[in-house]
Amino acid sequence: xxxxxxxxxxxxxxxxxxxxxxxxxxxxxxxxxxxxxxxxxxxxxxxxxxxxxxxxxxxxxxxxxxxxxxxxxxxxxxxxxxxxxxxxxxxxxxxxxxxxxxxxxxxxxxxxxxxxxxxxxxxxxxxxxxxxxxxxxxxxxxxxxxxxxxxxxxxxxxxxxxxxxxxxxxxxxxxxxxxxxxxxxxxxxxxxxxxxxxxxxxxxxxxxxxxxxxxxxxxxxxxxxxxxxxxxxxxxxxxxxxxxxxxxxxxxxxxxxxxxxxxxxxxxxxxxxxxxxxxxxxxxxxxxxxxxxxxxxxxxxxxxxxxxxxxxxxxxxxxxxxxxxxxxxxxxxxxxxxxxxxxxxxxxxxxxxxxxxxxxxxxxxxxxxxxxxxxxxxxxxxxxxxxxxxxxxxxxxxxxxxxxxxxxxxxxxxxxxxxxxxxxxxxxxxxxxxxxxxxxxxxxxxxxxxxxxxxxxxxxxxxxxxxxxxxxxxxxxxxxxxxxxxxxxxxxxxxxxxxxxxxxxxxxxxxxxxxxxxxxxxxxxxxxxxxx
Amino acid sequence: xxxxxxxxxxxxxxxxxxxxxxxxxxxxxxxxxxxxxxxxxxxxxxxxxxxxxxxxxxxxxxxxxxxxxxxxxxxxxxxxxxxxxxxxxxxxxxxxxxxxxxxxxxxxxxxxxxxxxxxxxxxxxxxxxxxxxxxxxxxxxxxxxxxxxxxxxxxxxxxxxxxxxxxxxxxxxxxxxxxxxxxxxxxxxxxxxxxxxxxxxxxxxxxxxxxxxxxxxxxxxxxxxxxxxxxxxxxxxxxxxxxxxxxxxxxxxxxxxxxxxxx
Numbered sequence: 001x002x003x004x005x006x007x008x009x010x011x012x013x014x015x016x017x018x019x020x021x022x023x024x025x026x027x028x029x030x031x032x033x034x035x036x037x038x039x040x041x042x043x044x045x046x047x048x049x050x051x052x053x054x055x056x057x058x059x060x061x062x063x064x065x066x067x068x069x070x071x072x073x074x075x076x077x078x079x080x081x082x083x084x085x086x087x088x089x090x091x092x093x094x095x096x097x098x099x100x101x102x103x104x105x106x107x108x109x110x111x112x113x114x115x116x117x118x119x120x121x122x123x124x125x126x127x128x129x130x131x132x133x134x135x136x137x138x139x140x141x142x143x144x145x146x147x148x149x150x151x152x153x154x155x156x157x158x159x160x161x162x163x164x165x166x167x168x169x170x171x172x173x174x175x176x177x178x179x180x181x182x183x184x185x186x187x188x189x190x191x192x193x194x195x196x197x198x199x200x201x202x203x204x205x206x207x208x209x210x211x212x213x214x215x216x217x218x219x220x221x222x223x224x225x226x227x228x229x230x231x232x233x234x235x236x237x238x239x240x241x242x243x244x245x246x247x248x249x250x251x252x253x254x255x256x257x258x259x260x261x262x263x264x265x266x267x268x269x270x271x272x273x274x275x276x277x278x279x280x281x282x283x284x285x286x287x288x289x290x291x292x293x294x295x296x297x298x299x300x301x302x303x304x305x306x307x308x309x310x311x312x313x314x315x316x317x318x319x320x321x322x323x324x325x326x327x328x329x330x331x332x333x334x335x336x337x338x339x340x341x342x343x344x345x346x347x348x349x350x351x352x353x354x355x356x357x358x359x360x361x362x363x364x365x366x367x368x369x370x371x372x373x374x375x376x377x378x379x380x381x382x383x384x385x386x387x388x389x390x391x392x393x394x395x396x397x398x399x400x401x402x403x404x405x406x407x408x409x410x411x412x413x414x415x416x417x418x419x420x421x422x423x424x425x426x427x428x429x430x431x432x433x434x435x436x437x438x439x440x441x442x443x444x445x446x447x448x449x450x451x452x453x454x455x456x457x458x459x460x461x462x463x464x465x466x467x468x469x470x471x472x473x474x475x476x477x478x479x480x481x482x483x484x485x486x487x488x489x490x491x492x493x494x495x496x497x498x499x500x501x502x503x504x505x506x507x508x509x510x511x512x513x514x515x516x517x518x519x520x521x522x523x524x525x526x527x528x529x530x531x532x
Numbered sequence: 533x534x535x536x537x538x539x540x541x542x543x544x545x546x547x548x549x550x551x552x553x554x555x556x557x558x559x560x561x562x563x564x565x566x567x568x569x570x571x572x573x574x575x576x577x578x579x580x581x582x583x584x585x586x587x588x589x590x591x592x593x594x595x596x597x598x599x600x601x602x603x604x605x606x607x608x609x610x611x612x613x614x615x616x617x618x619x620x621x622x623x624x625x626x627x628x629x630x631x632x633x634x635x636x637x638x639x640x641x642x643x644x645x646x647x648x649x650x651x652x653x654x655x656x657x658x659x660x661x662x663x664x665x666x667x668x669x670x671x672x673x674x675x676x677x678x679x680x681x682x683x684x685x686x687x688x689x690x691x692x693x694x695x696x697x698x699x700x701x702x703x704x705x706x707x708x709x710x711x712x713x714x715x716x717x718x719x720x721x722x723x724x725x726x727x728x729x730x731x732x733x734x735x736x737x738x739x740x741x742x743x744x745x746x747x748x749x750x751x752x753x754x755x756x757x758x759x760x761x762x763x764x765x766x767x768x769x770x771x772x773x774x775x776x777x778x779x780x781x782x783x784x785x786x787x788x789x790x791x792x793x794x795x
Contacts, residue, residue, distance in 0.1 A: 159624035162592055167641035167687075168612030177641065181628050 026373060047392065048231035056232035063217070064236060070212040072240070074130045075202035078137020083194060085138065086145035087187075094153040094179055095171050101278070104150065105286020106293075111143040112463050112508035115204045116470045116482050117501045120489035123208040124307050133205030133213070140201030141194035145187070152186025153179045188252020195244035196380070199237060203383045204471075208489075215383065222387045222475070230387050237384040238377075283513075309498035317499045327495050330484065331503050338480035342469040345401040349408025349465070350458055356409075357416035361446060362438055374413050382407055382468050390476040400472045407468040408461040412454070419453030420446045455519035462511040466504060540569035540723035541615065541690040543589055547598035549748075550584050558584040560748035561598055571714070571724040573734035575777055576744030577785070582727045585749060586695050589725065590618050602691060610691065614642025617689035621696040623680035625668040631655065631679050632664040638686040647686075654682040657716055674705035681713055692724045698733065710736055731781075735759075735773045743777055745784040753780035 031050050038049035048056070057064060089107075093100035115136065122132035156179055164174045206215025214237055221229040291311050298308045309317075316322040360366045386403055393399035427445045436444070473482025481500055488496035543566035550559040558581040566572050574582045587593040588600050591607025602610045610616050617638065625634045635651050655664050658678035660671075668676050677697060684692060698706040714737050728734055734741045735757050743753040757773045 157622065157624060159620045159622055160626065162590075162618065162620070163624060163637070164641060165592055166590055166611055166616055166618045167614055167638070168608065169641055173641065177637070178626065181626070 026370075030373075048228045052228045053231045053235050056228040057236065060229065060232065064214075064232070067212060067214045067217050068236060068240070070210075071133075071199065071202050071206065071214040074133035074205070074213070075137045075198040077130075078134040078139075078201055079141050079194060079198040081134065082138030082141035082198070083145045083191065086142050086149060086190075090146055090149040090153055090183075091175060091180075093150060094175050100150070101282030102285040102289050104147070105282050106289050107143045107146050108463075108509055108512060109286060109290050109505060110139055112466070112505045112512070113139070114470050114482075114485060114501060114504040114508075115140075115201070115467060116474045117485040117489065117497050117504070119204050119208045120486075121307075121497065121501075122205070125301065125303060128209070128211070130210070132208060133202045133210060133215075136205040137198040137201035140197040144194045144197050145190040148186045148190035148193075149183055152183030155186070156182050184255060185252065188248065188255060192245055192248045192252060195248050196241035199241055199244070200383055203237065207383070218383065218387060222390070227391060230391060234384045234388050238380040241380055241384075306492075307494050309494055313495075314498050314502050317495055318502075322495065327493075327499055330496065331481070331499050334479075334481040334484040334500075335503060335507065338469055338473065338482065341397060341400040341473075341477075341480065342404055342465055345404025345469065346408055346461065346465040348401065349405035349461065350412050352405060353409045353412025353457070354416050354454060357413050357420055357450070358442065358447075360417060361420045362442065370413075370417070374410055374417070377410050382464075382471055386468075386472055386475050389472075395476045395478070397477070400469065400477050403472045404465050404468045407464050411461060411464070412457045415453040415457035416450050419450030422449050422453075424449065452523060455515070455522065459512055459515045459519060462515055463508050466508040466511070470504065539690065540721045541603045541610065542566065542568040543691065543723065543725070544601045544604075545585070545589065545598070546601070548585070548588055548595040548600050549597040550581070550588060550593060551596045557748040559588070559595075560750050562749060562751060563598075564742060564751060564754075566723055566725055567740075568723050569721040570739045571726060571737060573726045573728060573738035573741045574744060575728060575731060575734045575741055575781070576749060577746050577781065578729055580744050580746050581749035582744050583695055585744075586618075586693050586725060586727045589691075590616060590693050592618075614639075614644055614687050615690040616693070617684040617687055617691070618693045618695065619680050619684040619697045621699040623668070623673075623676040623700075625676055625679055625683075627668055630665050630667060631660055631671070634668065634679055635683045635686050638683045642687045644687055650686060654685055657685075658682045659712070672705075674701045674709065677701050677705075677709060678713075681709075681716070685716055689722060692722050694724065694726045696728055697726075698730075699728075706730075706733075731774050731777045734777065735770050741773070741777055743780040743784070752784045753777070755780075 034047075035049045035051065038047040038052070089103050093103045118139070119132060119136055122135050126132050126135065153175075160178045160182075161174050164170075164178060203213070203215035203218070206213040207219055210216055214233055218230070218233045218237075220226075221233060295310055297303075298310060313322070317327050320328055356370075360370050382403070385406060389399050389403045389406070393402055424445070427449075428441065431441045431445060469480065470482035470485065473480040474486040477483065481504060485497060485500045485504075488494075488500065545562060545564045545566075547561040547563050548559065549561040551557050562585065574585065576582045584593060588595050589602070589607065591600075591611050600607060602616070607616065625631075626637065629637065632651050632655065635654055636646065636648075639645065639647060639650075652664070655661060658681060660675060660678055660682070663671060663675065668679070671679065677700070681694075681697060684694075698709050701709065710733050726734070726737055728737075739756065739758055741753075741755045741757050742751055743755070744750065745752050753776070755773060755776055757770075759767075759769060759773075
C-alpha cells in the first residue's frame with residue numbers, strides 16, 4: 001500500500017557496481033546473523049534459520065508450488081483488472097478534469113476500505129472460488145497505479161499542450177499524442193508497486209476460506225505453530241514480491257527510456273481562498289459516488305437483505321435507531337482499543353524512518369547499500385510479515401505496535417532517502433563554499449528538500465497503518481476493531497460488519513486528510529515550489 | 533473570401549487587454565495591426581506582457597477585453613484549419629519522437645496528411661541533415677531550436693508566431709540562427725510576429741518594430757525598419773533604428789507617455 005514510487009536514476013556503472021557489491025555483502029551478513037540467531041533461539045518456536053527455511057521449501061516443494069501457482073494466477077488476474085480500471089479512470093480525469101477530484105476521492109475511499117471486513121463480505125457475495133481473491137487484488141492495485149498515473153498525465157510542459165491547442169485540437173488529442181506517452185514512466189512506477197499489492201490482496205482473499213494458495217497455507221502453518229513452514233511461506237511471498245517489483249521496474253525502465261521519475265503523489269496545492277471549498281466539494285462528490293456505487297451494487301447484484309446493509313441502515317446503526325446503539329457502542333469501544341496500537345506504531349515508524357534516513361545520509365556510501373534492501377523489504381506484503389512478527393514478539397501490544405511501525409518505516413525510509421538526495425546541487429555548493437558543517441547542510445538544505453517526500457509517505461502511511469493494525473488484530477492480538485470485524489464476519493453480524501467498514505474507512509480517510517492538511521501548510525512554508 | 537493557403541494573414545488586435553484571475557494586469561487595452569506577409573517584432577522589457585499578447589493572437593489566451601481577429605476571424609477558426617504555428621522559447625520537442633517525427637507532428641496535429649518530402653526538405657533547410665532519426669536529447673540547444681522552427685514551418689502556416697525562439701540558446705548560435713532562419717519564413721509570404729527582448733535581433737529580423745512599455749503593456753513606439761536583406765552587417769542605418777528603440781524603451785522605464793514615433 002505504498003505510493004511513494006521511486007525508481008533509480010541510471011548511474012555510472014562503477015558506483016552502481018560498488019553499491020551492488022555492498023548490497024550483496026549486506027545481504028550475506030544479514031543471512032549469517034539470521035542463521036546464528038535462529039540457532040541460538042532453537043526450541044523457542046520463533047525463528048527458523050535460513051537453512052531450515054530452505055529445507056522446508058524443498059520438503060514441501062510440490063505443495064508450495066501448487067499454492068504459488070494458485071495465488072500467482074489470481075493475483076495476476078486482479079492485477080490486470082485493477083490496473084485497467086485505473087488506466088481508464090485516469091484517462092477520464094485527463095480528458096475531463098472536473099472529474100479528477102471525484103476519481104481520486106473514490107480511489108482514496110477504496111484504499112481505506114478495511115480488507116479484514118471487505119474480504120469476508122466479498123466471500124459471501126462472490127461465493128467459493130477465486131472471485132474474492134481476484135476482487136481484492138484488483139482493489140489493492142487500483143490506487144497504487146491510479147495516483148502515479150494521474151501525476152504522470154499532468155506532468156507535461158504547458159507548451160506541449162499549447163502545440164496541440166494551436167493546431168485547433170482538443171483534450172482527447174492531447175491525451176493521445178502527448179500525455180499518454182509522457183506518463184509511461186509514471187505508469188511503470190505505479191505498476192511496480194502494484195505487483196506486491198496484488199499479491200497481498202490475493203492472499204488476504206485466500207484467508208477467508210479459499211481452497212488453495214499461499215494464504216491458506218500461511219493460516220494453516222501459523223495455527224499449527226509450524227515455524228519452519230511459516231518462515232518458508234513468508235520467504236516465498238517476499239521473494240516473489242521483490243522479483244515482481246524488480247522485473248516490472250526493469251521493463252518500465254526499458255520502455256520509458258528516459259529517467260524514471262520520483263513520484264511523491266503530492267496533492268495539488270490550490271492557491272488561496274478556493275482551496276477549502278474545492279477540497280470539500282471533492283470530498284462530498286467522492287462520498288456521493290461511493291454511496292451511489294454501494295447502493296447501486298446492492299440493487300444490481302440483488303444482494304440478499306440478510307447480508308446487504310444500505311447507507312440508510314448504516315446511518316441507523318450510528319444514530320442508534322436500529323439496536324439502541326449497541327453496535328455503535330461496541331464499534332467505538334473497539335476503535336478506542338485500536339487507537340492505542342495504531343497511534344504509537346504510526347509515529348514510531350515515521351520517526352524511525354526519518355532518523356535512519358538522516359543517519360544514512362551522514363555516512364558516505366551508506367545509502368547505496370541500504371537503499372536496495374529497503375526498497376526490497378518495502379515490497380514485502382503485510383500478510384507475510386504479520387505471522388513472523390507474531391512468532392518473534394508475541395501476540396501482545398508490543399508485537400502489534402512493532403508491526404505497524406515496520407509497515408510505516410520502510411516507505412518512510414525510502415521516501416526520505418530520495419528526498420534527502422534531492423537537495424538542490426547549487427544550495428549544496430553554496431554551503432560547500434562556506435565549508436558548512438555536515439549537520440548544518442542537513443538542517444538547511446537536505447531536510448527542507450526531504451519534506452515533500454516525507455509528507456507524501458506520512459500521508460500514504462495512514463491507510464497502510466490502519467490496514468496493518470486491523471490485520472494484526474485479526475491474526476494475532478484478538479482485540480480492537482480488526483478482531484471485531486473478523487468476529488462479526490464469522491458470526492454473520494452484518495450490522496457490525498457494515499458499521500465497521502464505514503467507520504474504519506472514514507477514520508482512515510480522515511487521518512489521511514489531516515496529514516494532507518498539515519502537509520499543505522508545511523510545504524507552503526518550506527517548499528513553496530511544490531505549490532502550483 | 534476563401535483564404536489562399538499560402539498567403540499571409542492580416543492580424544487586427546482591437547483594444548485587446550488581459551487581466552489574470554489573480555488580478556495581474558498583463559496587457560493594457562492595445563490596438564495594433566500586423567500586415568499580411570510582413571515580419572513584425574514586439575520588443576519590450578522582461579515580463580511586460582508581450583508573450584501574453586502573442587498568446588492572445590495565437591488563441592491560447594482569451595482577451596479579457598477587446599478582440600483579436602485574423603483575417604476577420606477568431607483565432608480558433610484559424611487554428612482549426614492548421615494555418616497558425618507557434619515556436620516557443622523552449623523548443624518543446626517531444627522527447628520520445630525523433631527529429632523528423634517531431635517536425636511531422638505539426639502536420640499530424642493539423643490533419644494535413646503525411647508529407648515526408650516536406651519534412652526532409654525542412655530538415656535540410658534548418659541544417660539538421662543527418663540528424664533526422666535522432667532523439668532531441670542527442671541534440672544541442674541550438675539544433676533543438678532549429679528543429680522547433682522547422683516544425684513550426686511544416687504546415688506552411690499563414691501566421692507564424694515566434695515567442696523568443698532564440699532566447700534559450702547561446703549567443704553565437706543565436707546570431708547564427710538569426711542570420712539563417714529569416715529566409716525560411718520570408719520566402720512564402722508568411723505573416724510573422726516575433727517576440728523578443730533583443731533590440732539587435734528585432735532590427736535584424738523585422739520589417740517593423742513595436743516597442744512595448746513595462747506591464748501592463750502599451751505601445752511606446754512603432755518603428756518601420758525596412759532595410760535591405762540579407763542584413764548580415766549592422767550598418768549605420770541599423771544602428772539608428774537600434775538607438776530609436778532603446779530610447780523608446782528607456783522612456784517607457786522612466787514612465788514616459790506612449791508616443792507613436794516614426795523611424
